[in-house]
Every structure is written in structure tokens, then in C-alpha cells.
Amino acid sequence: MQPFNTQFTLSRDFLAECFDQSLPYGKNVKPNYLFPILLLSSGAGLLLFIEQPKIAGCTLIALGVLELIHIRFRRAWWLARQMLGKSAGSEVKLTIDKDGIQTQNPYTITALLWTDIERIIETDLGLILVAKSGGQQYLSKSLLPAELIDEIVTKIKGKH
Known part of the structure; x- marks a missing residue:
């Protein structure tokens, strides 16, 4: 896999997309009344x-x-x-390489290795990567070229 680097702003629109696309696949799909x-x-x-x-x-x-x-x-x-978090509005560097996916902003560095990903969920606007620990990471398709999206999906689904 060729290394891929891009940057995006952690804006309200991006966060809204993350919430809207991840909600149907999260733990709290139905509210607990x-x-x-x-x-x-x-x-x-x-x-x-x-x-x-x-x-x-x-x-x-x-x-x-x-x-x-x-x-x-x-x-x-x-x-x-x-x-209200300190990361809001900051620039995020996204790196995808042979080891996994890394995001870095001025406050945090997060790495998700390919071996730690249990499954992938493809939504209309992005990819939800489900880790073995149960955590989820959302990747917007608008940030990635179509070939890379196909390669990521194939890589993760090919492991299982």
C-alpha cells in the first residue's frame, strides 16, 4: 500500500457527518428511556x-x-x-500506510493498526473502522481517493 497523506479541519460539518454516519452502527442506536x-x-x-x-x-x-x-x-x-473541546477547529493530518491509519492534530496522535481492526462498515459518506477493543473510527470518503477506499475495504475484508 502506497502511503497516503492528507489534511482536513475538524469542523462542525465534519463532526456532524461523523455523528450522522456512525449513529446507526453505534452502541446507542435506540435511546434508553x-x-x-x-x-x-x-x-x-x-x-x-x-x-x-x-x-x-x-x-x-x-x-x-x-x-x-x-x-x-x-x-x-x-x-x-x-x-467545546480543544481539538475543535484544528488541522488534522491523516496518514494511511502499510502499518495502519494515523491521525495527528496539535493535541493528540491516534494510531489504528490494520491488525487491530476487526471489521469495516461502509456507509454512504464514509468508512467506519471497528477495532477489536470495540472503539470506532470514522473516515470520510471525501478525504480519500476511490482507489484507496477500495484498497482499504479489500485489505480489511480480506483478513477475515
Whole structure:
């Protein structure tokens, strides 16, 4: 495999693409409503059945509402957290070579070796590389030439 180098900016649009393309294949495809329901019902129970000050019940209800807001706006919530991180807006150097895939920005260096990749998921706009550890790394197809995309897919699927 010929070494390939490119640079891109960790922009809001890129992060939105990462979220949108990765969500259907992530661990939390369906939101978990059980936790906020438990918080709300526990808070309501404390308010109704305890004679003590109502602070604990109100706190549990507030946490339940906050969790429901988190579920409803999880894309915006995730994007806001990413944009508040120090890596947001920085230039990322992407290197793909015979050893694996390396990304480097002013704050972190991440390497994913070919031997550490368990499987690959091809989406409309990118590739999701699933590591043996369970982590996922997203590569946008807009950053890569078509021949390299085919080579990556063949390399990973050929291992199995």
C-alpha cells in the first residue's frame, strides 16, 4: 500500500457527518428511556410519599427532565461537546500506510493498526473502522481517493 497523506479541519460539518454516519452502527442506536423514567418516577414518589423537605424529589425530577432533553437533542448535545473541546477547529493530518491509519492534530496522535481492526462498515459518506477493543473510527470518503477506499475495504475484508 502506497502511503497516503492528507489534511482536513475538524469542523462542525465534519463532526456532524461523523455523528450522522456512525449513529446507526453505534452502541446507542435506540435511546434508553428507562433511566429518565426511573428518575422521574422516583422523584414523584419522594414528593408524594415523604413528609421531609422536597429537595431530593425535585432534584430527581430535574435530572430526569435533563436526561430527556439530552435524549431529544443528543446530536446537538454531542456536537456542542465536540466543538467545546480543544481539538475543535484544528488541522488534522491523516496518514494511511502499510502499518495502519494515523491521525495527528496539535493535541493528540491516534494510531489504528490494520491488525487491530476487526471489521469495516461502509456507509454512504464514509468508512467506519471497528477495532477489536470495540472503539470506532470514522473516515470520510471525501478525504480519500476511490482507489484507496477500495484498497482499504479489500485489505480489511480480506483478513477475515
